[in-house]
Amino acid sequence: MVRLAVLADIHGNGQALRAVLADLDRLGGADHVLVLGDIALLGPQPAEVAALL
Numbered sequence: 722m723v724r725l726a727v728l729a730d731i732h733g734n735g736q737a738l739r740a741v742l743a744d745l746d747r748l749g750g751a752d753h754v755l756v757l758g759d760i761a762l763l764g765p766q767p768a769e770v771a772a773l774l
Contacts, residue, residue, distance in 0.1 A: 724750065729757035733764015738773055 761767030
């Protein structure tokens with residue numbers, strides 16, 4: 722079975738993205754991560770979000 726994680730509306734929030742990725746890791750990870758958009762615009766840590774993804 723393929724495990725798919727879907728992320729959307731991150732908006733440059735590195736702290737929230739780190740929390741989501743930690744939860745994903747705790748749950749066993751994903752085979753693929755699909756990012757739907759609104760990744761860095763209008764957020765406090767756009768460079769961190771880009772580096773994490």
